[in-house]
Amino acid sequence: MKVVTGVVGNDIHVVANRLIEISLKERGFTVFNLGVNTYLEEFLDAIVETDADVLLISSLNGEAEGWCRDLQILKKQYTFRKDVVFMIGGNLGVGEMDPDALVPKFKNYGFDLVFHQVDLNVGLDTLENYLKAHA
Amino acid sequence: MSAPNRKLLFDIGSTYFKMAENGTIRHYFRDFNRPIFDDLMEKCGDTIAKYRPEEIQICSSANGGLSTLIIGLSNSFSLKYAINIAFNSGINIIDTVLYHDIDTAKPPVEMIDVVIVVGGIDGVGRIFDDRLFDFLQDCAYQNIVYVGSADERGYLSEKLEKLVVLDNIITDKLKINEGALKTYLTDLYQADIMGKEDIKHLYEITANQIYSTPYIVNRALSHISDRLDVADPFIVIDIGGATTDIHYSSDLVNDNIVGEGGYDRLVFKKLGVYKSRESLIHTARQNEFVYELLNYLNVTENILEEESEAATKVLMQLAIFLVLYKVSRHHSDYVELKLENLNSIVLTGGITKVLNQEESETIIRFFYKKLLHFHQIPGIVLDKNYEIWTYGMQEFTNEEATKELS
Ligand code: B12
Numbered sequence: 001m002k003v004v005t006g007v008v009g010n011d012i013h014v015v016a017n018r019l020i021e022i023s024l025k026e027r028g029f030t031v032f033n034l035g036v037n038t039y040l041e042e043f044l045d046a047i048v049e050t051d052a053d054v055l056l057i058s059s060l061n062g063e064a065e066g067w068c069r070d071l072q073i074l075k076k077q078y079t080f081r082k083d084v085v086f087m088i089g090g091n092l093g094v095g096e097m098d099p100d101a102l103v104p105k106f107k108n109y110g111f112d113l114v115f116h117q118v119d120l121n122v123g124l125d126t127l128e129n130y131l132k133a134h135a
Numbered sequence: 136m137s138a139p140n141r142k143l144l145f146d147i148g149s150t151y152f153k154m155a156e157n158g159t160i161r162h163y164f165r166d167f168n169r170p171i172f173d174d175l176m177e178k179c180g181d182t183i184a185k186y187r188p189e190e191i192q193i194c195s196s197a198n199g200g201l202s203t204l205i206i207g208l209s210n211s212f213s214l215k216y217a218i219n220i221a222f223n224s225g226i227n228i229i230d231t232v233l234y235h236d237i238d239t240a241k242p243p244v245e246m247i248d249v250v251i252v253v254g255g256i257d258g259v260g261r262i263f264d265d266r267l268f269d270f271l272q273d274c275a276y277q278n279i280v281y282v283g284s285a286d287e288r289g290y291l292s293e294k295l296e297k298l299v300v301l302d303n304i305i306t307d308k309l310k311i312n313e314g315a316l317k318t319y320l321t322d323l324y325q326a327d328i329m330g331k332e333d334i335k336h337l338y339e340i341t342a343n344q345i346y347s348t349p350y351i352v353n354r355a356l357s358h359i360s361d362r363l364d365v366a367d368p369f370i371v372i373d374i375g376g377a378t379t380d381i382h383y384s385s386d387l388v389n390d391n392i393v394g395e396g397g398y399d400r401l402v403f404k405k406l407g408v409y410k411s412r413e414s415l416i417h418t419a420r421q422n423e424f425v426y427e428l429l430n431y432l433n434v435t436e437n438i439l440e441e442e443s444e445a446a447t448k449v450l451m452q453l454a455i456f457l458v459l460y461k462v463s464r465h466h467s468d469y470v471e472l473k474l475e476n477l478n479s480i481v482l483t484g485g486i487t488k489v490l491n492q493e494e495s496e497t498i499i500r501f502f503y504k505k506l507l508h509f510h511q512i513p514g515i516v517l518d519k520n521y522e523i524w525t526y527g528m529q530e531f532t533n534e535e536a537t538k539e540l541s
Binding site: 032034041042044045046048049050051077078079081 | 305
C-alpha cells in the first residue's frame with residue numbers, strides 16, 4: 001500500500017513527520033514523504049502521480065483548519081483511480097477550542113479519519129483496521 | 136607567430152555583434168537590413184581573415200528559440216518538472232495542458248517544435264487514454280517525447296508513431312530526474328540554431344560548434360568569482376535586445392525540487408529593450424507596482440512612449456524590476472529564487488552600456504524595499520566590458536569545441 005504524507009501549510013514542525021515516515025515503513029507501507037510546508041494541492045497531485053491508497057496529513061502548529069477546509073472543493077478537480085483514504089492528525093486546533101467539535105468538523109471537510117492529539121500508533125492501528133474493513 | 140590558444144570569439148546577438156580578441160571586446164551595432172553573415176564580414180572581416188576556422192568560436196542568441204507543449208498529470212510534479220527542464224534547456228515558449236482538463240483544453244494554433252507527455256512514477260499504469268490521442272490529432276507538432284511512468288511506454292508507443300521514449304523525469308521518490316530530457320531538448324535547441332539559414336553561414340568561418348549565448352553565459356558562472364568582485368550566492372541578469380536571461384545557482388531555488396545542483400537559467404523572451412520593447416512595456420503596464428515605481432524614478436507614464444536615452448534607461452530599469460519580480464515569491468509561474476539570501480547581483484548584456492552603478496542600485500533598492508521589505512540590498516556588479524560570455528567560451532578545450540557535429 002502506498003501512502004503520501006507530509007505537514008500541511010506553513011508548518012515547519014518536522015519531528016512528527018520523520019516519526020510518521022519511519023512508523024509507516026515499519027508497518028510495510030510504501031511512503032512518499034513530501035515533508036514540511038506542503039500545500040493541499042501538492043498532496044493531491046502526489047496521489048495522482050503515485051496512485052497512492054492513503055493520504056496522511058499532519059498539522060502541528062494550529063493552522064490545519066485554514067489549510068484543509070477546501071479539501072472537498074479541491075477533490076472535485078481530481079480523478080483518483082482508487083478510493084483514497086484521507087487522514088489527518090496532530091494538533092488540529094488552537095487554544096481553548098472544543099476538542100470534541102474538531103473530529104466532525106474535519107470529517108465534514110472530507111477526511112475519513114481524524115486524530116486530534118492522538119498517539120501516532122493508535123492512529124496507525126486505526127488506519128490498518130480501516131483499510132482491512134474496506135478491502 | 137601563432138600562440139597555442141589564440142582565439143577569436145564572437146557573440147552574435149539580436150542587436151549587437153560582440154568580438155573578443157586578446158581580452159579586448161568590441162561591439163558592433165547590427166545592420167538589420169543585411170543577412171547576419173554579410174554584416175559580420177563587412178564589420179569584422181579583416182580580423183576574421185587573420186584566424187583559422189579552428190581558432191574562431193561563436194555563440195549566438197539570434198535564433199528565435201523553440202516552442203513546447205507539455206501535457207502532464209499534475210501541476211506540482213509532472214508539469215512543474217517538465218517546465219523546469221524545458222527552461223533550462225533553452226526552450227522559451229512553453230504551453231501546458233493539465234491532463235485532467237484535456238477535454239476542454241484548446242490545441243495551440245501554431246506549429247509546436249516538441250510535445251512533452253509526462254505523468255506518474257514508474258509502476259503506475261492506466262494513466263493516459265484516447266483523450267490524449269484525440270487532443271494530439273488537433274495539434275501540429277514536429278517532435279513528441281514521453282518522459283512519464285515506464286508502465287505506459289508500450290501503450291503510448293503503439294499509438295503514437297513518432298514517439299521518442301526517455302527516462303521518467305519523476306523518480307520513485309517524486310523528485311526530479313533531469314538527465315535524459317535535458318539532453319534531448321538541448322540537442323533539439325542546438326539543431327534548431329544550426330538549421331537557421333542565417334546561422335548556417337557562420338560555419339563558413341568557424342570549425343567549432345556554435346552554441347547558444349545563454350548556454351555559454353551559464354557555463355561562465357562558475358568562473359565569475361575568479362574575475363569579478365562577487366560573493367556567493369549571486370545571480371546574473373543578462374538584459375539584451377530581445378530577451379532577458381537570469382542565471383542562478385540551483386541552491387537558490389525555493390522549492391522542493393531536488394535537482395543535480397550547479398547552475399540554471401531562465402530565459403524571458405518577451406522582456407528585451409529593443410526587439411521586444413513593446414511586450415516589455417505591455418508587461419510593465421500590467422504590473423501592480425509600476426506606477427509607484429515610475430513615481431519613484433521621478434518620471435511619468437509618458438516616458439514609455441518616448442524614444443529617448445532617458446526612456447531607454449527607464450526601460451532597462453523596468454526590465455530589471457520585472458525579472459526580479461518574476462522570480463520572487465510574488466509570482467508563482469516561474470521558479471522562485473531566495474532573493475533575500477543573495478550577496479551579489481551581476482548585471483551583464485546591453486544594459487551595462489546604458490545604466491550606471493547608481494541607476495542600477497536605485498531600481499534594485501526599490502525592489503528589495505517594496506517587495507521584500509529589506510533595507511539592505513546585495514552588492515551590484517556591472518559587467519561593464521560585457522565580458523562574462525567570454526569566460527564561458529574559454530572554458531572549452533579545443534578538443535571539446537571541435538567535436539564532431541551530427
Ligand atoms: C519543537 C517545537 C517547535 C520548533 C520546531 C522545530 C522543528 N523544525 O520541528 C520551533 C521552535 C521552530 C517551533 C515553532 C513554532 N511553534 Co512549536 N512546538 C514545538 C514543541 C515544543 C515540540 C514539537 C515536537 O517536535 N514534538 C515531538 C513530536 C514527536 O511530537 P508531535 O509534534 O506532537 O507529534 C506527535 C503527535 O502530535 C502525533 N501526530 C502528529 N501528526 C500526526 C498525524 C496523525 C495522522 C496522527 C494519528 C498522529 C500525529 O504523533 C507524533 C508522535 O507521537 C511543541 C510543544 C510540544 N511539547 O508538543 C510546540 C508547538 C507544536 N508549537 C506551537 C506553536 C504555536 C509554534 C509557533 C507558531 C510559535 C510561534 N509563535 O512562532 C511556531 C510555528 C512555526 C511554523 N511555521 O510552523 C504550538 C502549537 C499550538 C497548537 N497547535 O495549538 C505547540 C503545541 C506549543 C504550544 N503548546 O503552544 N515549535
